[in-house]
Amino acid sequence: MIFGIRAVIEAAEAGKDIDKVLVKRGLQGNLFKELQQVLRTHEIPLQKVPVERLNRITQKNHQGVIAYMSPITYQRLDQLVPLLYEKGRNPFILVLDGITDVRNFGAIARTCEVAGVDAIVIPARGSVSVNADAIKTSAGALLRIPVCREKNLKEAIVFLKNSGIKVVVADEKAEKNYTESDFLLPTAIVMGAEDKGVSTEILRICDEWIGIPQFGTIGSLNVSVAAGILIYEVIRQRNKE
Numbered sequence: 257m258i259f260g261i262r263a264v265i266e267a268a269e270a271g272k273d274i275d276k277v278l279v280k281r282g283l284q285g286n287l288f289k290e291l292q293q294v295l296r297t298h299e300i301p302l303q304k305v306p307v308e309r310l311n312r313i314t315q316k317n318h319q320g321v322i323a324y325m326s327p328i329t330y331q332r333l334d335q336l337v338p339l340l341y342e343k344g345r346n347p348f349i350l351v352l353d354g355i356t357d358v359r360n361f362g363a364i365a366r367t368c369e370v371a372g373v374d375a376i377v378i379p380a381r382g383s384v385s386v387n388a389d390a391i392k393t394s395a396g397a398l399l400r401i402p403v404c405r406e407k408n409l410k411e412a413i414v415f416l417k418n419s420g421i422k423v424v425v426a427d428e429k430a431e432k433n434y435t436e437s438d439f440l441l442p443t444a445i446v447m448g449a450e451d452k453g454v455s456t457e458i459l460r461i462c463d464e465w466i467g468i469p470q471f472g473t474i475g476s477l478n479v480s481v482a483a484g485i486l487i488y489e490v491i492r493q494r495n496k497e
Contacts, residue, residue, distance in 0.1 A: 260321060268294045274298075353448045354449040357479075367484045443490060
């Protein structure tokens, strides 16, 4: 962690990988305005919290600002995708929309790494991030697989589509069975949180909706289990080919 406004500004401007910044509610002043601008420029999430939370984290003079350093370097999607094509890869990317449970995130990442998924995409806000707990849950997979943290997930998906990647969304209301989708094409699968699913604006722009058959009475599968089923359907189709 880094404490203090000036220290966080300097770390961000030096290109350090900052996961998120906690700021005391009501914090004002020119230096704080400068901090906000720097964080916006570098697309670093800022979260306003009560001062009591900051005091529980540290007794040092934090000046109302604490930054958590990221244990990994997030990749840029617009640089990663062209590189995959240059390497002759058939891109396979997993997009997570609003996943907040770190255990599910770690389990998904572990499956992705084992199955050879090329990258995981997460939004900068309203989502899990790569922290120590996530890395532990993933059995270290998050240290090995590229993770892209995008400021605007909708724009990221549009970029994938414009790059020749079919964007498929998993939705329990979908009429198409997941085994009927053609995963031999460059593919990105979008998974949403169990309680809310994929956001409406993302659903609207995806190329295809797919579902996993359910025969019981429980409303949905655990998202990490559902992700594993879909990931290995891609692997099955591609290995068969």
